[in-house]
Amino acid sequence: xxxxxxxxxxxxxxxxxxxxxxxxxxxxxxxxxxxxxxxxxxxxxxxxxxxxxx
Numbered sequence: 001x002x003x004x005x006x007x008x009x010x011x012x013x014x015x016x017x018x019x020x021x022x023x024x025x026x027x028x029x030x031x032x033x034x035x036x037x038x039x040x041x042x043x044x045x046x047x048x049x050x051x052x053x054x
Contacts (some may be wrong), residue, residue, distance in 0.1 A: 007037065 009016055011034075 011037065 007028075
């Protein structure tokens with residue numbers, strides 16, 4: 001699976017592949033990855049706002 005497709009699934013932009021096997025640990029891992037991507041994007045938005053204000 002491509003990296004961009006995986007990020008699209010994390011951000012709910014692309015539907016999940018119905019043929020993928022999903023274990024409980026994979027769900028935890030994907031949840032943590034999703035959280036880290038959202039926090040990174042949030043931090044980048046905050047930095048952009050700070051840079052534009054000065």
